[in-house]
Amino acid sequence: MAEETKALKEKRPAVNEVEVQKELPYRMMASAAFILVMIVFGLPLWWNTTKVHRASLPHARMLDLSSRQLRIPVLIRIAYPPAIDEKWVTTVAEVLYGDLQDLQVHEKLKLDFVVDNVPIPSAAIAFLGSTESLALDFVLTPESDWGRPGELYFGAQRVTLVRHSVDTEKVAKLIQTAIVDVVLDVDQLKTVVRRDLKQRETGWELATMTVREQQRRVWDSAALAPRHRVELLFVYPDPTQCDAQPSRLTALLKPFADRLAPVTELTLQSENLFYVDLPPWQRRDEILQTDVLDADKLPLIVNPMERYLTTVESTAPVFHLLVYYSPRPLTIVDEEGDAVPGNAFAVASWGGLAIVNNCSADDSQLAAVLIDQLRVLLGLGSDLPPRSSKGSAPLAGWELNRLASRSLVDSALRAATTLRALDKLLGEIQNIVIGEQIAGRIEAAVDALEQAFQLMKDEQFWPAVALAKKAAELADEAFFDPSLLALLYFPDDQKYAIYIPLFLPVGVPVVLSLRAVVTYYFKRKQKRD
């Protein structure tokens, strides 16, 4: 018996070896067929059913925009009367140009200055006419015609008057100071760039700043939006004493808003709030003989008033300007106990409060106070250098220029940053859907921004401002579109839970047979060799 099995055992390998050798190539071909079907049909099917829809985006252009340097063309025009020698003016212009060339703003921002000197008669036409470029106009005024204190006078329009003196260096220095500190405010532009690039000030930098500079950082903490809502709220704590009159304040503020329109669009609305009173932080001041509101109590006023404010039908930032019709005299006093001029205060990126005493307000005076508040909120205030004065205007031409240059920097950098952020986000989070509409917006934003850069190169400043604003808006719209989040919360484990059962029972045998095929192939190769 045992011998019989032994004989069988000995016999078996011979038979099988032959069979296997005959069969093996066919088996391997079958395995290869399975592998082929899996690769040709299975994997594309898996890929197509699990992939997130992404319309094609101009990735390279999006990245390229954020690496570009912003170059703003600045045209400086110096007008001179016939009394002043042309050669002298040319020397001033050359010195000025040389000084300005050395001006370092930021690695991301460069100001391309062009200095031009024009004799008075032709300058009048150039200065009064509209221009596409960022024009900073200066008029050299002879000593005899000056008649003002100081050496610089910032006019109500674009023009700055410069007092003439014999020293070319001195005049060039005056004009340079006017440009760097006031008319362009290069320091402020630097802050704007750093804010947009999210570059923080170091502790050391903050420590060396003056109080005034630190305050400016607070005021300019928010970027200038392409549009703002201005809500005027007339607060009447007791309508029996003070009742609302049909208000014309919005109409009075309209010219100011119209003038700002090329930079930011202000939409004005007003409403009355009755039986609403300020929280009781007022105290009686014996020296001033009135009720007073201390400056340090002002933060406590804002929050309680906030609950009476209603939402607006807009996504634009809102400035709430409250006008409080006080039934009894009420004065805001500063830390020293002096009455605050205008009897009003403003809160950065929130709005402000103005107090009207004895229910009677001169609308034009009130409008002036509100415009002052808006100027502060929009960052229009400026520190004049010593020995200079300023014309009175709600919004001077040079102030608009300066705001526009900030708006251009803000919009262009923000649009570029948003596009780069979007590109990065898409790389990091695979679940973000990009629909055709969003892709269209991104494309339009890229186009607009590229065009804006081109316009800046062509010294077309104002059209570039408009396009950069458009680009920033489009980029923001694309970035904050809710459709991006459509699949964000679809967890990966669910995806795998659904697809793995389909592919695990198929995938494991196929992978094993792949190994078999490979080893078979190499063995045969070895044998042949």
Next chain:
Amino acid sequence: MWLTRFLLCALLCFHRLFVADARSDVYSEELVIKRLPSQNMAAHFRFTTTSAELGVHYDLFPRVIGEFVTTYNLSELHLSLTQGIWRTDYWGFAPQPSSPSGAQVYAWFDGDSSSVDERWANLVHSLSGFFCTSLLQIVPGLTARPQLSFRPAGAVSTGIVDFSMGRYAALSSEPVCTENLTPWKKLLPCKEAGISSLLHPIKFYEAQYHSLSVDVIQLCPNGASTCARPNWQVSQNLLVVTDLPLGSKVLNWNLRSLFDGEIYKKCDLAKSSHILAEVDDQLNPEYSHTPDATLKFRDGRKFVSFDVSKTKLPLNVGAKYKDRLKVKSPNPPSISIHSYIGGSGQQDGQIVTRLVNRDEANHRAVYTHVIPWFLRVYYHTIEMDCEGGNSNAIGEGVIQTKKFTPAKDRGAPYLLELDVNLPAQSTCHLSIDFDKSFLRWTEYPPDANKGFFVPPPSLVFRPTDWSNVTVLGGQRTTTMEELNGAVTSPLVVMYGEALLVSLPTPDFSMPYNVICLVCTVIALCFGPIHSLTTKCLLLKFEDKDAPQTLLGKLKAKLMKIVDKVRRKGKAVESADVKKKDEVSKKTD
């Protein structure tokens, strides 16, 4: 130059300021308190603000509402939020404008008809945000375009109603609470003075029925249907029905007991500010503040009116009763509507509405029902059977006009509008069959077994007997105006019950079961085929020496391993021996 321009402008404005009226907007407020036939107390607040112009400056008119109107180019807007159901059989006709349980929004738009859907969607989002409601699911799946009912209540700019400009939606599952009352109160010009100082949420939300609404309509002088410059009117209604004092059985009431407050301060902005109490003679009440009160009569009804602006403050109007509470059996008004779900099982069902006309005369009425798409209704099964007293009137043709809009899955609901004739002294049953549809597993709410709400049907008709009307006044007029002779809107809208339908609820572990099943099936099908085609089948001989039991097999395997290890050890030993040998040889 700028300064001069400003001064000029300011001068002009001052000129205008003195020429113009002191107040451009008109605000009036009233509170009607009434004992309902069932002895519950009903309180109806109505605040109306009218403005000639919406746009830049808002005097008394709520700015947010004005912005909704101007942003979405609305011609009319109605929003109501209601907790509980108005029991028509016990309480009489609902005060107008009435509202169904849950939320109801409808709006009529002006301007471009192609953008209406988009504007409606944005409006619903805005309303949701402002009133803290969750209305978003009504777009687009629950939005209907009614033709016979919910027509503009005010003036229309073109004079003709274009049905493509109207949108209607109701959401019965929407709960109402203080977070909705707070923004609603914010719309009032007098928030803490006058009648609005009685708006304390605690009393409202422990009441049996509570409803608040905002209706924005356009009004033309003399009630014309169209005019060049219509006035905008926003009326805010709040209706509360208190519980019966079953414990104390004391019928006495006053403002403090009803609303937990009194009026300490009058609203000086209101053109009229009145508290009206309807006198129920049969119970002999005595009203407080009688010297300040005036009596008003209308259609045989008697009202005590208190002018808040002229009465001594604080004001706490009330009434004392000699009788005690006697719970009464219902005395239903001439027409009533009730709806319910018929049928059983998870597959199909029937929506039945019972319309009762107890009047001596036939009544023409418009029946409207918005049915969500997940109930697949059959048009051919619409049936109306009437039975009752006057047999002559019963028979064919009770449904005069049928308007039926089919639904789109997840896109639009069914809309059924019937112009029906209700025969005198009859009970009609209106029924329509439906199949329940299967929803996607993500479309079920967390409490899937609770069921799905179907908004209640509504019935619009013209009552003959106005004594059934609980509170006078309507969309366009206040109670006070009607007491002073104004003509009310002749239509009454009433609602049936919101329906709760349980749809077949899936087993929510289903996806995982499916995964397991698919996995098994694929493994079973693919595995053998793959093995059979890619592996060689070899003949295997049974080794009789080999152990047969599991334990035996394991033991054999273990022995094999031990054997291997031992052999290895031996090999090492022998190698050592060999090495030693070699070493010894070398030393030799």
